[in-house]
Amino acid sequence: MNSYKRDGNNRVIFSREMKIVELIDADHRLLTLLARLDMQLPFGDVSVAELCSRYGISVELFLMVCQVYSSAEYLPDVERLRNDDLKSLINYLRASHSLYLHEFLPSIARGFERLLQQCEPKQRSIVGGFFEGYCKEVAAHLEYEEKSLFPYVERLAAGELCDEPCEAAHTMDEHADICDKIDDIKSILIKYLPESCTMRERYSLLCEVFRLSDDLAKHTLIEVKILAPLARVVERRLKDAKG
Amino acid sequence: MRRVRVAIVESSAIVVEGLRALLAQSADFDVVFAAESLEVLVSRFGVVAPDMVVVGSQCYAPANMRAQWVELKSVALVALMTTVREESYMRQFDSVVNLYDSPQQLLQNLRRAVEQNETNPYDDSHDLSEREQDVLVLVAKGLSNKEIADALNISPHTVISHRKNIVHKTGIKSVAGLTVYAMLNNLITLE
Numbered sequence: 001m002n003s004y005k006r007d008g009n010n011r012v013i014f015s016r017e018m019k020i021v022e023l024i025d026a027d028h029r030l031l032t033l034l035a036r037l038d039m040q041l042p043f044g045d046v047s048v049a050e051l052c053s054r055y056g057i058s059v060e061l062f063l064m065v066c067q068v069y070s071s072a073e074y075l076p077d078v079e080r081l082r083n084d085d086l087k088s089l090i091n092y093l094r095a096s097h098s099l100y101l102h103e104f105l106p107s108i109a110r111g112f113e114r115l116l117q118q119c120e121p122k123q124r125s126i127v128g129g130f131f132e133g134y135c136k137e138v139a140a141h142l143e144y145e146e147k148s149l150f151p152y153v154e155r156l157a158a159g160e161l162c163d164e165p166c167e168a169a170h171t172m173d174e175h176a177d178i179c180d181k182i183d184d185i186k187s188i189l190i191k192y193l194p195e196s197c198t199m200r201e202r203y204s205l206l207c208e209v210f211r212l213s214d215d216l217a218k219h220t221l222i223e224v225k226i227l228a229p230l231a232r233v234v235e236r237r238l239k240d241a242k243g
Numbered sequence: 244m245r246r247v248r249v250a251i252v253e254s255s256a257i258v259v260e261g262l263r264a265l266l267a268q269s270a271d272f273d274v275v276f277a278a279e280s281l282e283v284l285v286s287r288f289g290v291v292a293p294d295m296v297v298v299g300s301q302c303y304a305p306a307n308m309r310a311q312w313v314e315l316k317s318v319a320l321v322a323l324m325t326t327v328r329e330e331s332y333m334r335q336f337d338s339v340v341n342l343y344d345s346p347q348q349l350l351q352n353l354r355r356a357v358e359q360n361e362t363n364p365y366d367d368s369h370d371l372s373e374r375e376q377d378v379l380v381l382v383a384k385g386l387s388n389k390e391i392a393d394a395l396n397i398s399p400h401t402v403i404s405h406r407k408n409i410v411h412k413t414g415i416k417s418v419a420g421l422t423v424y425a426m427l428n429n430l431i432t433l434e
Contacts, residue, residue, distance in 0.1 A: 122426075123427060126423055126426045126427060127423060127427075130419055130420065130422075130423045133419055134419075177417070180416045180417055181416075181417050181419070181420065183414070183416065184414075184415045184416060184417050184419075184420030184423075185420075186414075187413060187414035187415050187420070188415065188420065188423055188424070188427075190414075191413070191414060192413075192423075192424060192427050192428070193427075194427075
């Protein structure tokens with residue numbers, strides 16, 4: 001299965017000829033990315049290029065997102081992307097948001113509920129309240145992106161230039177807050193929750209929290225390394241075309 | 244104030260004697276011991292009982308001396324720069340003195356090491372000190388650094404230093420998270 005190429009640092013080089021089954025084998029976390037792009041299993045022996053053309057997404061963009069998701073050091077060259085790749089990228093990011101809001105967070109909330117049932121009422125309300133606050137903060141941040149940032153970028157993708165400046169860079173601070181707070185949740189779960197909570201509940205909840213935290217970090221990387229620079233590039237191209 | 248007991252670890256006799264002569268003129272520092280290697284100092288630690296160890300940068304020393312020699316945990320560490328060293332090595336020091344520092348600069352850098360060591364004690368325990376608990380409670384109540392400084396009669400700089408230690412020890416950065424910590428540990432009560 002693993003006939004794919006690796007670079008000097010033993011990182012897998014994703015290529016258009018690569019089979020999807022190899023891509024998943026190289027980094028199984030990319031499965032969730034395929035799901036977000038609405039790509040349906042089973043994949044048989046299709047290559048990356050074939051699957052992308054089947055789902056109408058550019059191979060360049062697909063490989064770039066996979067590469068950023070898979071290795072934190074990777075620096076993409078967004079000049080290689082087309083203006084309308086912005087649209088597919090926004091679709092992907094919206095799908096991630098919906099995954100966080102409708103699957104990851106509710107599942108963690110249920111985990112907290114089960115765990116906290118075994119705690120004293122006081123602890124239940126303290127920790128439960130903190131997590132609830134966190135969920136609200138995440139929801140507010142995602143809503144901000146969907147209501148103001150994404151429509152702006154979508155207008156760019158459609159070839160419209162707007163007067164207000166690109167706000168993509170501005171949202172990154174809040175991202176950092178959301179990522180910091182989830183680290184706090186990890187510390188509280190690992191270090192400070194009373195022993196009355198069962199080990200199994202604690203472990204399974206922690207795994208889910210780590211999964212969300214890793215995915216949020218990837219999400220931020222994709223916004224910082226692809227979305228924001230690509231929006232600026234498209235803005236420049238549109239201005240140049242206008243003369 | 245009690246004079247700071249200084250031990251020097253340096254292989255150049257000229258440098259050791261020069262430092263000894265300069266510190267002899269100050270009212271705050273006493274050079275109580277000099278050796279060519281840290282091992283020698285550590286073997287005599289009980290007798291020497293230094294408050295501060297000045298380590299010449301050409302002496303052999305690992306990047307985490309305090310982990311290797313528990314004796315060094317509570318002393319102020321000062322790097323004496325006679326050569327350039329890597330950043331990971333430099334991080335363990337409370338202050339740095341350079342070969343070409345003026346006598347005033349030298350004393351200032353040594354005093355800084357004492358202050359630094361007092362406000363950032365190298366403590367393996369992850370329990371908060373009483374002062375850190377005081378600061379934490381006020382942080383959880385939503386006070387600013389300036390307000391906390393006024394309430395506890397300490398400088399805002401010290402408040403920041405305590406806050407860094409609290410974050411380091413608890414692994415919690417956000418005010419909301421620290422409030423949870425404070426409540427779980429009964430430092431504040433839920434209203």
